[in-house]
Amino acid sequence: LPISAECSQAVSDEWIVCGWSYRYVQLAPGESLATAGIPDDVRAFMKLIRGTVLDVNENGDFVDGHWQTHVVTPPNTERSLEINNGLKEIKAGKDGAVFALMTVPLTLMDSAFTSMETAPATTLGGPLTEGRWKWVHYGEYYDIFKPVPFYNLAGILLQDHNGDRLNYNQWWTSNQNGNSDGGYHNHDNSF
Numbered sequence: 001l002p003i004s005a006e007c008s009q010a011v012s013d014e015w016i017v018c019g020w021s022y023r024y025v026q027l028a029p030g031e032s033l034a035t036a037g038i039p040d041d042v043r044a045f046m047k048l049i050r051g052t053v054l055d056v057n058e059n060g061d062f063v064d065g066h067w068q069t070h071v072v073t074p075p076n077t078e079r080s081l082e083i084n085n086g087l088k089e090i091k092a093g094k095d096g097a098v099f100a101l102m103t104v105p106l107t108l109m110d111s112a113f114t115s116m117e118t119a120p121a122t123t124l125g126g127p128l129t130e131g132r133w134k135w136v137h138y139g140e141y142y143d144i145f146k147p148v149p150f151y152n153l154a155g156i157l158l159q160d161h162n163g164d165r166l167n168y169n170q171w172w173t174s175n176q177n178g179n180s181d182g183g184y185h186n187h188d189n190s191f
Contacts (some may be wrong), residue, residue, distance in 0.1 A: 003161045004028040004096050015126030015156060017171055018113070020104045022126075024158055027051075027092035033101075038085040043109055045081040047100040049158070049167045052093030056083060098158075098166060113173070116151050121173075124153070135173070150174045 001024070002010050008031045012024040025033055038044045046056065053069050081102075083090075090099075113121050116135045124133045135153050139146030155170030 001026045001098065001158070001160050001166070009033060013127045015129065016123055017153065019108045019120040019123040020102055022156075022169070023101045024049075024156075025090075025097075025099055025101055027090070027097045029092055029094050029096045031096070032089040032091040034089050035083070035087050038083065038087070038103070040085060041106050042085075042103050043106060044083040044085070044087075045102040045104075046083050046090065047081055047102070049098040049100065051095045051097035053097050053099065054091045054093055056087065056090055100167075100169065116149075116173070138172075148174070 004010075004026055005028065007026075008028040010026040011033070015022045027033060035044070046053075048069060056069055090097075090101075108120055111120065115121065116137075121135060126133075133154055135151040137145075138150040138152055139148070141152075151173050153171040155168050157165065158167040158169070160166055
């Protein structure tokens with residue numbers, strides 16, 4: 001990502017993962033990204049990576065007449081990543097913001113995956129992915145997972161203007177009744 005003082009708004013190219021659209025956005029302090037209203041047949045989600053955003057959802061702190069959402073909302077609680085379809089813009093707080101913006105058609109969101117070899121699972125794309133992105137059965141790495149329907153997809157390393165790591169997104173999937181969630185674990189120093 002560029003230096004935010006030199007670029008008030010940066011929006012990445014688009015990656016497609018199982019039909020979901022992913023873009024990474026950096027906003028300088030106080031800057032906004034127009035969402036132009038999210039169509040009724042699409043749902044949008046935001047994962048805040050750095051900084052704060054204002055008035056996206058009613059979670060976080062209510063300060064100076066604005067809801068301020070942080071990367072971690074104390075005390076570390078669950079919160080929805082979904083963005084209201086009526087939202088007109090996403091505005092960064094006083095420290096700016098970096099976030100992943102994801103959209104998915106409702107028809108896809110309401111569809112169960114039945115195969116990792118056909119669409120929508122194979123609907124993948126984006127910069128530097130051709131010939132590189134494919135779901136890999138985790139049993140190819142560890143024998144203990146051979147009987148388990150557990151798959152991994154290579155990820156995206158997001159870096160700041162100095163080349164320092166901001167985030168690494170990696171995708172995995174398992175059947176709904178599976179016992180292969182991996183438990184809580186941290187990959188901070190893995191990449």
